[in-house]
Amino acid sequence: MESGATKTRYEPQIYPGKDETSERRRKLWDKRRRLAKYREISDDDITRLLGHRAVGALYPSVHPPLEELIEPYDPIKNLVVPTPGARAGDRIRFVQFADSFWHPPIAPHGRLRLYFNRLRGIDVVAYSGRCILEMRERDLEAAMKMLMETEIFNPARTALKGITIHGHSLRLDEDGLMFDARRRYVLDKETGEVVYIKDQMGKVLDNPVPVGRPLSEEECRKLDLAYTWDTHPFKSRTEVLEIISRTAKLRVLAGFNPDLLTEEM
DSSP, X not given: OEETTEEOOOOOOOOOOSSHHHHXXXXXXXXXXXXXXXXXXXXXXXXXHHOSSOTTOOOOBSSOOGGXXXXXXXXXXXXXXXXXXXXXXXXXXXXXXXXXXXXXSSOHHHXXXXXXXXXXXXXXXXXXXXXXXXXXXXXXXXXXXHHHHBTTOOTTTEEEOSSOOTTOTTOXXXXXXXXXXXXXXXXXXXXXXXXXXXXXXXXXEEEEEEOXXXXXXXXXXXHOOSOOTTSSOOSOHHHHHXXXXXXXXHHHHHHHOGGGOOTTO
């Protein structure tokens, strides 16, 4: 932006606050900051976990490559650079991650902001304990490297669950893993790593896929982006109740008659 002879560089306001939880959120949602890499998962294993196509198969397409399409002139197309998947005409595929209630490295509401800030050409929906991400197929596979190899994935508290997600978030199983009704993953007692024996849709894999060790409780608390009583709590229970009451009051008044809202509320 320019104002007379001075130039001001726009600086995005990622998230307010000076505490550790605020800083954690700023790191995840700022695309300029690199996420710490915890493990490595091969491209073929990512394809197996997604379960959309066979390893080595061509990407199915829903339209010809953009270079081969003859379309009316649109100036926006000259401004927006297509993703590799859009350029090739890939079909839309999805991945769905479930996040545990117990100190996950990211939560569904946090995934939304991370996806919108770090990825392009996406469609997302967040539910209570899970978040679905849709992208062009090869773009999705590329994004999976970040989503599974970095600090936002904990093999014990984060899971690929394309279907049958319910009942997962409020309890852990006997091995400390997030409960899964379809038993897509198990803890290998010899290696100490979590191993997927089924893909996200619950289909048995010919080659099980190891995804690394579960994080310790100390690591879980350090990476948690939620305000909880054992990480970075609110100042008091009274503060929590006041915030909840204010939110409910504003929702009711704004839905009934927005003119009733005042600056003091």
